[in-house]
Amino acid sequence: MENLSGNSEIAERFGDLHPPLTAQAAIAEANRCLNCFDAPCMGACPTHIDVPRFIGKIARENLRGSALTILDANVLGASCSRACPVEVLCEGACVLHRYNKKPIEIARLQRFAMDAFHRAGGRLPLKSAEMRAEKIACIGAGPASLACAAELRQRGFAVTVFERRALPGGLNTYGVAEYKLPARASLEEIELIQALGVEFRYGVEIRTQADLDELEREFDRIFLGVGLGAARRLGIPGDEHRDVIDALEFIARYKTAHPPQVAQSVAVIGAGNTAIDAANAARRLGAENVAILYRRSERHMSAFAFEYEHAKQEGVQFQWRVIPVRIHVDASGIKSLECAQARVNEAGVLEAVEGTAFHFDCQQILYAIGQSPLLELLSSVRGIELSNGRVAVDRATGLTSNPKYFAGGDCVNGGREVVDAVADGKRAGVAVAQAFEVVHA
Ligand SMILES: Cc1cc2nc3c(=O)[nH]c(=O)nc-3n(C[C@H](O)[C@H](O)[C@H](O)COP(=O)(O)OP(=O)(O)OC[C@H]3O[C@@H](n4cnc5c(N)ncnc54)[C@H](O)[C@@H]3O)c2cc1C
Structure with a gap:
Protein backbone atom coordinates (compact mmCIF):
# COMPACT_ATOMS: atom_id res chain seq x y z
CA MET A 1 0.00 0.00 0.00
CA ALA A 120 -11.46 18.56 14.57
CA GLY A 121 -11.87 14.77 15.09
CA GLY A 122 -15.66 14.94 14.63
CA ARG A 123 -17.81 11.85 15.22
CA LEU A 124 -21.05 10.75 13.61
CA PRO A 125 -24.00 11.20 15.96
CA LEU A 126 -26.30 8.29 16.88
CA LYS A 127 -29.95 8.57 15.85
CA SER A 128 -31.18 6.31 18.61
CA ALA A 129 -29.81 5.46 22.07
CA GLU A 130 -31.50 2.04 21.93
CA MET A 131 -29.34 -0.99 21.04
CA ARG A 132 -31.26 -3.47 18.93
CA ALA A 133 -31.00 -7.24 18.76
CA GLU A 134 -31.34 -7.50 14.96
CA LYS A 135 -28.19 -8.14 12.95
CA ILE A 136 -27.68 -6.86 9.43
CA ALA A 137 -25.03 -7.96 6.90
CA CYS A 138 -23.84 -5.73 4.05
CA ILE A 139 -22.02 -7.41 1.16
CA GLY A 140 -19.41 -5.06 -0.29
CA ALA A 141 -17.84 -2.04 1.42
CA GLY A 142 -18.55 0.51 -1.31
CA PRO A 143 -20.57 3.71 -0.92
CA ALA A 144 -23.95 1.94 -1.07
CA SER A 145 -23.15 -0.51 1.73
CA LEU A 146 -21.36 2.14 3.77
CA ALA A 147 -24.42 4.41 3.71
CA CYS A 148 -26.71 1.51 4.59
CA ALA A 149 -24.41 0.31 7.38
CA ALA A 150 -24.04 3.79 8.90
CA GLU A 151 -27.79 4.46 8.84
CA LEU A 152 -28.59 1.18 10.57
CA ARG A 153 -25.79 1.44 13.10
CA GLN A 154 -26.83 5.01 13.97
CA ARG A 155 -30.27 3.54 14.70
CA GLY A 156 -28.83 0.89 17.03
CA PHE A 157 -28.62 -2.20 14.77
CA ALA A 158 -25.58 -4.52 14.79
CA VAL A 159 -24.02 -4.29 11.31
CA THR A 160 -21.26 -6.36 9.71
CA VAL A 161 -19.78 -5.46 6.32
CA PHE A 162 -18.13 -8.19 4.20
CA GLU A 163 -15.58 -6.99 1.65
CA ARG A 164 -13.47 -9.09 -0.72
CA ARG A 165 -10.74 -6.47 -1.04
CA ALA A 166 -8.19 -5.50 1.58
CA LEU A 167 -9.59 -1.99 2.07
CA PRO A 168 -13.07 -0.48 2.36
CA GLY A 169 -14.62 2.17 0.11
CA GLY A 170 -15.24 0.26 -3.13
CA LEU A 171 -14.60 2.52 -6.10
CA ASN A 172 -14.19 5.55 -3.81
CA THR A 173 -10.92 3.98 -2.69
CA TYR A 174 -10.05 1.96 -5.79
CA GLY A 175 -11.65 3.74 -8.74
CA VAL A 176 -12.34 7.49 -8.57
CA ALA A 177 -9.45 9.49 -10.05
CA GLU A 178 -6.84 10.40 -7.46
CA TYR A 179 -6.91 14.11 -8.41
CA LYS A 180 -10.54 14.16 -7.33
CA LEU A 181 -10.61 11.78 -4.39
CA PRO A 182 -7.34 10.39 -3.00
CA ALA A 183 -7.68 6.88 -1.57
CA ARG A 184 -6.41 8.26 1.73
CA ALA A 185 -9.33 10.74 1.97
CA SER A 186 -11.81 7.95 1.23
CA LEU A 187 -10.36 5.83 4.03
CA GLU A 188 -10.32 8.72 6.53
CA GLU A 189 -14.01 9.27 5.94
CA ILE A 190 -14.78 5.59 6.53
CA GLU A 191 -13.08 5.80 9.93
CA LEU A 192 -16.19 7.71 11.08
CA ILE A 193 -18.34 4.70 10.20
CA GLN A 194 -15.91 2.30 11.84
CA ALA A 195 -16.00 4.47 14.98
CA LEU A 196 -19.78 3.97 15.14
CA GLY A 197 -19.11 0.28 15.79
CA VAL A 198 -19.83 -1.17 12.35
CA GLU A 199 -17.79 -4.37 12.01
CA PHE A 200 -15.75 -4.81 8.81
CA ARG A 201 -14.47 -8.19 7.61
CA TYR A 202 -11.97 -7.79 4.77
CA GLY A 203 -10.73 -10.36 2.31
CA VAL A 204 -14.07 -12.17 2.49
CA GLU A 205 -15.75 -12.80 -0.84
CA ILE A 206 -19.34 -14.01 -0.66
CA ARG A 207 -19.64 -16.16 -3.74
CA THR A 208 -21.34 -19.49 -3.09
CA GLN A 209 -24.74 -20.60 -1.99
CA ALA A 210 -23.10 -21.99 1.15
CA ASP A 211 -21.72 -18.52 1.98
CA LEU A 212 -25.18 -17.06 1.55
CA ASP A 213 -26.84 -19.80 3.61
CA GLU A 214 -24.44 -19.02 6.43
CA LEU A 215 -25.17 -15.31 6.21
CA GLU A 216 -28.90 -15.99 6.16
CA ARG A 217 -28.57 -18.06 9.34
CA GLU A 218 -26.57 -15.39 11.18
CA PHE A 219 -28.22 -12.19 9.96
CA ASP A 220 -31.79 -10.90 9.93
CA ARG A 221 -31.42 -8.90 6.72
CA ILE A 222 -28.76 -8.76 3.99
CA PHE A 223 -27.92 -5.70 1.89
CA LEU A 224 -26.31 -6.28 -1.51
CA GLY A 225 -23.91 -3.44 -2.34
CA VAL A 226 -21.63 -5.43 -4.62
CA GLY A 227 -21.23 -2.88 -7.42
CA LEU A 228 -20.47 -4.11 -10.91
CA GLY A 229 -18.26 -7.04 -11.80
CA ALA A 230 -15.07 -7.17 -13.78
CA ALA A 231 -14.71 -5.52 -17.19
CA ARG A 232 -15.32 -7.70 -20.21
CA ARG A 233 -12.18 -8.72 -22.08
CA LEU A 234 -11.77 -7.52 -25.66
CA GLY A 235 -12.20 -10.99 -27.10
CA ILE A 236 -9.78 -10.42 -30.00
CA PRO A 237 -6.55 -12.30 -30.86
CA GLY A 238 -3.73 -11.18 -28.57
CA ASP A 239 -5.91 -9.97 -25.67
CA GLU A 240 -4.33 -12.46 -23.26
CA HIS A 241 -1.06 -10.49 -23.32
CA ARG A 242 0.01 -9.16 -19.91
CA ASP A 243 0.04 -5.57 -21.19
CA VAL A 244 -3.65 -5.75 -22.06
CA ILE A 245 -5.02 -4.55 -18.75
CA ASP A 246 -8.46 -3.98 -17.21
CA ALA A 247 -8.65 -0.17 -16.90
CA LEU A 248 -10.20 -0.44 -13.44
CA GLU A 249 -7.36 -2.61 -12.16
CA PHE A 250 -4.87 -0.13 -13.65
CA ILE A 251 -6.56 2.70 -11.71
CA ALA A 252 -6.81 0.62 -8.51
CA ARG A 253 -3.10 -0.18 -8.73
CA TYR A 254 -1.93 3.40 -8.99
CA LYS A 255 -4.33 4.51 -6.23
CA THR A 256 -3.56 1.86 -3.65
CA ALA A 257 -0.32 0.10 -4.55
CA HIS A 258 2.82 0.72 -6.56
CA PRO A 259 2.21 3.00 -9.55
CA PRO A 260 2.01 0.75 -12.62
CA GLN A 261 4.59 1.03 -15.38
CA VAL A 262 3.12 2.91 -18.29
CA ALA A 263 4.26 2.52 -21.85
CA GLN A 264 5.21 5.37 -24.13
CA SER A 265 2.09 4.83 -26.21
CA VAL A 266 -1.17 3.57 -24.71
CA ALA A 267 -4.49 2.67 -26.35
CA VAL A 268 -7.63 2.86 -24.22
CA ILE A 269 -10.70 1.04 -25.50
CA GLY A 270 -14.10 2.45 -24.51
CA ALA A 271 -15.45 5.96 -23.96
CA GLY A 272 -17.11 5.95 -20.57
CA ASN A 273 -15.85 7.64 -17.44
CA THR A 274 -13.60 4.67 -16.58
CA ALA A 275 -11.86 4.94 -19.96
CA ILE A 276 -11.39 8.68 -19.50
CA ASP A 277 -10.01 8.29 -15.96
CA ALA A 278 -7.62 5.54 -17.09
CA ALA A 279 -6.43 7.61 -20.06
CA ASN A 280 -5.84 10.69 -17.88
CA ALA A 281 -3.99 8.54 -15.35
CA ALA A 282 -1.78 7.04 -18.08
CA ARG A 283 -0.88 10.56 -19.23
CA ARG A 284 -0.09 11.70 -15.69
CA LEU A 285 1.98 8.58 -15.07
CA GLY A 286 4.18 9.49 -18.02
CA ALA A 287 2.74 8.04 -21.24
CA GLU A 288 3.52 10.37 -24.12
CA ASN A 289 0.82 9.23 -26.45
CA VAL A 290 -2.59 8.15 -25.13
CA ALA A 291 -5.57 7.61 -27.39
CA ILE A 292 -9.11 6.59 -26.59
CA LEU A 293 -10.52 4.40 -29.35
CA TYR A 294 -14.29 4.11 -29.45
CA ARG A 295 -16.47 2.13 -31.81
CA ARG A 296 -19.24 4.71 -32.03
CA SER A 297 -19.30 8.47 -32.59
CA GLU A 298 -18.55 11.31 -30.20
CA ARG A 299 -22.23 11.86 -29.41
CA HIS A 300 -22.65 8.27 -28.23
CA MET A 301 -19.92 8.40 -25.61
CA SER A 302 -21.23 7.84 -22.08
CA ALA A 303 -18.62 10.03 -20.35
CA PHE A 304 -19.80 13.48 -19.22
CA ALA A 305 -19.00 16.37 -21.57
CA PHE A 306 -16.84 18.08 -18.95
CA GLU A 307 -14.84 14.87 -18.45
CA TYR A 308 -14.29 14.73 -22.22
CA GLU A 309 -13.05 18.34 -22.26
CA HIS A 310 -10.81 17.64 -19.29
CA ALA A 311 -9.27 14.61 -21.00
CA LYS A 312 -8.45 16.68 -24.08
CA GLN A 313 -6.70 19.18 -21.83
CA GLU A 314 -4.71 16.32 -20.32
CA GLY A 315 -3.47 15.56 -23.83
CA VAL A 316 -5.61 12.48 -24.50
CA GLN A 317 -6.48 11.96 -28.18
CA PHE A 318 -9.76 10.48 -29.40
CA GLN A 319 -10.49 8.27 -32.39
CA TRP A 320 -14.14 7.64 -33.19
CA ARG A 321 -15.89 4.79 -35.04
CA VAL A 322 -12.99 2.40 -34.60
CA ILE A 323 -13.20 -1.33 -33.88
CA PRO A 324 -10.18 -3.20 -32.46
CA VAL A 325 -9.56 -6.33 -34.51
CA ARG A 326 -6.26 -7.89 -33.42
CA ILE A 327 -3.29 -7.19 -31.13
CA HIS A 328 0.12 -7.64 -32.74
CA VAL A 329 2.79 -8.90 -30.41
CA ASP A 330 6.43 -9.95 -30.71
CA ALA A 331 9.01 -11.15 -28.17
CA SER A 332 9.50 -7.61 -26.83
CA GLY A 333 5.80 -7.00 -26.20
CA ILE A 334 2.81 -5.40 -27.89
CA LYS A 335 3.66 -3.70 -31.18
CA SER A 336 0.32 -2.37 -32.35
CA LEU A 337 -3.42 -2.61 -32.19
CA GLU A 338 -4.96 -3.37 -35.54
CA CYS A 339 -8.26 -1.57 -35.98
CA ALA A 340 -10.86 -1.02 -38.67
CA GLN A 341 -13.38 1.71 -39.26
CA ALA A 342 -16.78 0.87 -37.80
CA ARG A 343 -20.20 1.40 -39.31
CA VAL A 344 -23.72 0.46 -38.38
CA ASN A 345 -25.06 -2.03 -40.94
CA GLU A 346 -28.65 -2.31 -42.18
CA ALA A 347 -29.55 -4.58 -39.27
CA GLY A 348 -28.38 -1.87 -36.85
CA VAL A 349 -25.29 -3.87 -35.85
CA LEU A 350 -21.82 -2.34 -35.65
CA GLU A 351 -19.38 -3.96 -38.07
CA ALA A 352 -15.86 -3.42 -39.38
CA VAL A 353 -15.69 -1.87 -42.85
CA GLU A 354 -13.65 -4.05 -45.20
CA GLY A 355 -10.39 -2.55 -46.48
CA THR A 356 -10.13 0.10 -43.73
CA ALA A 357 -7.65 -1.71 -41.46
CA PHE A 358 -4.96 0.44 -39.85
CA HIS A 359 -2.42 -0.04 -37.07
CA PHE A 360 -2.34 2.04 -33.93
CA ASP A 361 1.21 1.76 -32.58
CA CYS A 362 1.14 1.13 -28.84
CA GLN A 363 2.81 -1.01 -26.22
CA GLN A 364 -0.03 -1.13 -23.71
CA ILE A 365 -3.80 -1.48 -24.01
CA LEU A 366 -6.33 -0.61 -21.31
CA TYR A 367 -9.85 -1.86 -21.80
CA ALA A 368 -12.96 -0.42 -20.22
CA ILE A 369 -15.81 -1.66 -22.31
CA GLY A 370 -18.56 -1.96 -19.78
CA GLN A 371 -18.76 -4.19 -16.79
CA SER A 372 -20.85 -7.28 -16.16
CA PRO A 373 -22.80 -7.53 -12.92
CA LEU A 374 -21.91 -10.24 -10.46
CA LEU A 375 -24.46 -12.60 -11.84
CA GLU A 376 -22.94 -15.67 -10.26
CA LEU A 377 -23.50 -14.38 -6.78
CA LEU A 378 -26.93 -12.96 -7.39
CA SER A 379 -28.31 -15.85 -9.38
CA SER A 380 -27.25 -18.16 -6.57
CA VAL A 381 -29.51 -16.23 -4.20
CA ARG A 382 -32.85 -17.97 -4.34
CA GLY A 383 -35.72 -15.92 -5.66
CA ILE A 384 -33.87 -12.67 -6.35
CA GLU A 385 -35.06 -11.25 -9.64
CA LEU A 386 -32.64 -9.60 -12.03
CA SER A 387 -33.55 -7.15 -14.76
CA ASN A 388 -31.01 -6.62 -17.56
CA GLY A 389 -28.38 -8.17 -15.33
CA ARG A 390 -29.12 -5.79 -12.44
CA VAL A 391 -30.88 -6.52 -9.19
CA ALA A 392 -34.54 -5.57 -9.47
CA VAL A 393 -35.71 -3.63 -6.41
CA ASP A 394 -38.55 -1.53 -5.17
CA ARG A 395 -37.03 1.94 -5.76
CA ALA A 396 -38.54 3.44 -2.60
CA THR A 397 -37.00 0.87 -0.26
CA GLY A 398 -34.34 -1.13 -2.09
CA LEU A 399 -36.26 -4.33 -1.25
CA THR A 400 -35.56 -7.19 -3.68
CA SER A 401 -38.02 -9.92 -4.58
CA ASN A 402 -36.67 -11.90 -1.61
CA PRO A 403 -37.83 -10.23 1.65
CA LYS A 404 -34.53 -11.02 3.36
CA TYR A 405 -32.50 -9.05 0.81
CA PHE A 406 -32.17 -5.37 0.00
CA ALA A 407 -29.86 -3.92 -2.65
CA GLY A 408 -28.55 -0.59 -3.91
CA GLY A 409 -25.85 1.26 -5.80
CA ASP A 410 -24.27 0.20 -9.07
CA CYS A 411 -25.57 -3.39 -8.88
CA VAL A 412 -29.08 -1.93 -9.09
CA ASN A 413 -28.66 1.14 -11.31
CA GLY A 414 -26.04 -0.38 -13.63
CA GLY A 415 -23.34 2.19 -12.75
CA ARG A 416 -24.05 5.81 -11.87
CA GLU A 417 -22.40 8.10 -9.32
CA VAL A 418 -21.17 7.80 -5.76
CA VAL A 419 -24.01 10.01 -4.55
CA ASP A 420 -26.63 7.73 -6.13
CA ALA A 421 -25.14 4.74 -4.34
CA VAL A 422 -25.19 6.64 -1.04
CA ALA A 423 -28.83 7.63 -1.58
CA ASP A 424 -29.76 4.00 -2.30
CA GLY A 425 -27.87 2.67 0.72
CA LYS A 426 -29.43 5.17 3.08
CA ARG A 427 -32.93 4.54 1.69
CA ALA A 428 -32.50 0.80 2.22
CA GLY A 429 -31.14 1.37 5.74
CA VAL A 430 -34.19 3.44 6.66
CA ALA A 431 -36.52 0.83 5.14
CA VAL A 432 -34.89 -2.04 7.05
CA ALA A 433 -35.09 -0.10 10.30
CA GLN A 434 -38.72 0.85 9.72
CA ALA A 435 -39.65 -2.74 8.95
CA PHE A 436 -38.37 -3.85 12.35
CA GLU A 437 -39.86 -0.84 14.10
CA VAL A 438 -43.28 -1.81 12.73
CA VAL A 439 -42.79 -5.41 13.89
CA HIS A 440 -41.93 -4.23 17.41
CA ALA A 441 -44.58 -1.50 17.66
C1 LIG B 1 -13.10 4.45 -12.88
C2 LIG B 1 -14.33 5.01 -12.23
C3 LIG B 1 -14.34 6.34 -11.91
C4 LIG B 1 -15.47 6.89 -11.31
N1 LIG B 1 -15.47 8.21 -11.00
C5 LIG B 1 -16.54 8.74 -10.38
C6 LIG B 1 -16.54 10.12 -10.01
O1 LIG B 1 -15.60 10.86 -10.29
N2 LIG B 1 -17.62 10.60 -9.35
C7 LIG B 1 -18.70 9.81 -9.02
O2 LIG B 1 -19.63 10.29 -8.38
N3 LIG B 1 -18.73 8.50 -9.38
C8 LIG B 1 -17.69 7.95 -10.04
N4 LIG B 1 -17.71 6.63 -10.40
C9 LIG B 1 -18.90 5.81 -10.06
C10 LIG B 1 -18.90 5.42 -8.58
O3 LIG B 1 -17.61 5.09 -8.16
C11 LIG B 1 -19.86 4.28 -8.34
O4 LIG B 1 -21.14 4.64 -8.83
C12 LIG B 1 -20.00 3.91 -6.84
O5 LIG B 1 -18.75 3.61 -6.27
C13 LIG B 1 -20.94 2.74 -6.67
O6 LIG B 1 -20.94 2.32 -5.34
P1 LIG B 1 -21.33 0.81 -4.96
O7 LIG B 1 -21.25 0.75 -3.47
O8 LIG B 1 -22.61 0.46 -5.62
O9 LIG B 1 -20.23 -0.11 -5.65
P2 LIG B 1 -18.64 -0.17 -5.54
O10 LIG B 1 -18.06 1.15 -5.24
O11 LIG B 1 -18.19 -0.88 -6.77
O12 LIG B 1 -18.40 -1.11 -4.28
C14 LIG B 1 -18.74 -2.49 -4.32
C15 LIG B 1 -17.86 -3.22 -3.33
O13 LIG B 1 -18.33 -4.55 -3.19
C16 LIG B 1 -17.20 -5.42 -3.15
N5 LIG B 1 -17.70 -6.74 -3.56
C17 LIG B 1 -18.20 -7.08 -4.77
N6 LIG B 1 -18.59 -8.35 -4.78
C18 LIG B 1 -18.35 -8.84 -3.53
C19 LIG B 1 -18.55 -10.10 -2.93
N7 LIG B 1 -19.11 -11.11 -3.60
N8 LIG B 1 -18.16 -10.29 -1.64
C20 LIG B 1 -17.60 -9.26 -0.95
N9 LIG B 1 -17.38 -8.04 -1.49
C21 LIG B 1 -17.76 -7.82 -2.76
C22 LIG B 1 -16.23 -4.79 -4.10
O14 LIG B 1 -14.90 -5.23 -3.87
C23 LIG B 1 -16.41 -3.31 -3.78
O15 LIG B 1 -15.57 -2.90 -2.73
C24 LIG B 1 -16.60 6.06 -11.02
C25 LIG B 1 -16.59 4.72 -11.37
C26 LIG B 1 -15.48 4.21 -11.98
C27 LIG B 1 -15.48 2.77 -12.39
Missing part, protein backbone atom coordinates in the same frame (compact mmCIF):
# COMPACT_ATOMS: atom_id res chain seq x y z
CA GLU A 2 2.86 2.29 -0.87
CA ASN A 3 0.65 4.98 -2.29
CA LEU A 4 -1.51 5.27 0.82
CA SER A 5 1.53 5.67 3.03
CA GLY A 6 2.48 8.72 1.02
CA ASN A 7 3.93 8.11 -2.41
CA SER A 8 5.19 11.57 -3.27
CA GLU A 9 5.29 10.81 -7.01
CA ILE A 10 1.56 10.08 -7.08
CA ALA A 11 0.76 13.08 -4.86
CA GLU A 12 2.74 15.31 -7.20
CA ARG A 13 1.25 13.96 -10.42
CA PHE A 14 -2.34 13.78 -9.17
CA GLY A 15 -2.68 17.07 -7.29
CA ASP A 16 -6.15 18.36 -6.38
CA LEU A 17 -8.31 19.15 -9.42
CA HIS A 18 -10.35 21.56 -7.28
CA PRO A 19 -8.11 22.80 -4.47
CA PRO A 20 -9.75 23.54 -1.09
CA LEU A 21 -11.09 27.01 -0.31
CA THR A 22 -9.36 29.18 2.27
CA ALA A 23 -11.50 30.22 5.25
CA GLN A 24 -11.81 33.74 3.91
CA ALA A 25 -12.85 32.57 0.44
CA ALA A 26 -15.32 30.07 1.90
CA ILE A 27 -17.10 32.68 3.99
CA ALA A 28 -17.23 35.12 1.07
CA GLU A 29 -18.61 32.36 -1.20
CA ALA A 30 -21.16 31.27 1.42
CA ASN A 31 -22.41 34.83 1.65
CA ARG A 32 -23.13 34.85 -2.11
CA CYS A 33 -25.78 32.13 -1.65
CA LEU A 34 -29.29 33.52 -2.16
CA ASN A 35 -30.79 30.98 0.27
CA CYS A 36 -33.61 30.29 -2.23
CA PHE A 37 -36.87 29.20 -0.59
CA ASP A 38 -37.34 26.36 -3.10
CA ALA A 39 -33.63 25.38 -3.13
CA PRO A 40 -33.33 23.70 -6.57
CA CYS A 41 -29.80 22.65 -5.56
CA MET A 42 -31.28 20.47 -2.82
CA GLY A 43 -33.73 18.87 -5.23
CA ALA A 44 -30.91 18.14 -7.68
CA CYS A 45 -28.90 16.22 -5.06
CA PRO A 46 -29.87 12.54 -4.94
CA THR A 47 -29.27 12.59 -1.16
CA HIS A 48 -31.15 15.91 -0.76
CA ILE A 49 -28.53 17.63 1.34
CA ASP A 50 -30.02 20.86 2.73
CA VAL A 51 -27.60 23.04 0.79
CA PRO A 52 -28.83 26.52 1.82
CA ARG A 53 -28.77 25.41 5.45
CA PHE A 54 -25.20 24.08 5.45
CA ILE A 55 -23.98 27.07 3.49
CA GLY A 56 -25.75 29.46 5.88
CA LYS A 57 -23.91 27.81 8.77
CA ILE A 58 -20.58 28.33 7.02
CA ALA A 59 -21.46 32.02 6.60
CA ARG A 60 -22.06 32.15 10.36
CA GLU A 61 -18.78 30.26 10.93
CA ASN A 62 -20.59 27.28 12.49
CA LEU A 63 -18.52 24.64 10.69
CA ARG A 64 -19.42 21.72 12.92
CA GLY A 65 -23.12 22.50 12.51
CA SER A 66 -22.61 22.77 8.78
CA ALA A 67 -20.91 19.37 8.57
CA LEU A 68 -23.63 17.75 10.71
CA THR A 69 -26.28 19.11 8.32
CA ILE A 70 -24.40 17.50 5.41
CA LEU A 71 -23.83 14.21 7.24
CA ASP A 72 -27.44 13.96 8.30
CA ALA A 73 -28.37 13.55 4.62
CA ASN A 74 -25.19 11.99 3.27
CA VAL A 75 -22.73 10.11 5.43
CA LEU A 76 -20.15 10.26 2.61
CA GLY A 77 -20.49 14.06 2.33
CA ALA A 78 -16.71 14.44 2.21
CA SER A 79 -16.09 12.15 -0.77
CA CYS A 80 -19.19 13.41 -2.57
CA SER A 81 -17.89 16.98 -2.23
CA ARG A 82 -14.84 15.89 -4.23
CA ALA A 83 -16.23 13.28 -6.61
CA CYS A 84 -19.75 14.47 -7.49
CA PRO A 85 -20.35 15.73 -11.03
CA VAL A 86 -21.84 18.89 -9.52
CA GLU A 87 -22.05 20.56 -12.93
CA VAL A 88 -25.02 18.30 -13.65
CA LEU A 89 -26.32 18.14 -10.07
CA CYS A 90 -26.51 20.85 -7.38
CA GLU A 91 -24.33 23.51 -9.03
CA GLY A 92 -26.03 22.91 -12.36
CA ALA A 93 -29.36 23.74 -10.68
CA CYS A 94 -28.13 26.92 -8.93
CA VAL A 95 -30.46 29.85 -9.74
CA LEU A 96 -27.49 32.16 -10.31
CA HIS A 97 -27.20 30.58 -13.78
CA ARG A 98 -30.44 32.40 -14.64
CA TYR A 99 -28.74 35.72 -13.95
CA ASN A 100 -25.65 34.77 -15.97
CA LYS A 101 -23.65 34.60 -12.78
CA LYS A 102 -21.24 31.94 -11.61
CA PRO A 103 -23.11 29.30 -9.59
CA ILE A 104 -22.30 28.95 -5.90
CA GLU A 105 -19.32 26.61 -5.44
CA ILE A 106 -21.39 24.17 -3.43
CA ALA A 107 -18.95 21.27 -3.69
CA ARG A 108 -15.96 23.26 -2.49
CA LEU A 109 -18.03 24.72 0.38
CA GLN A 110 -19.14 21.21 1.31
CA ARG A 111 -15.53 20.07 1.27
CA PHE A 112 -14.55 23.05 3.42
CA ALA A 113 -17.08 22.08 6.12
CA MET A 114 -16.20 18.38 5.94
CA ASP A 115 -12.44 18.96 6.05
CA ALA A 116 -12.90 21.11 9.17
CA PHE A 117 -15.06 18.38 10.75
CA HIS A 118 -12.41 15.71 10.09
CA ARG A 119 -9.57 17.94 11.32
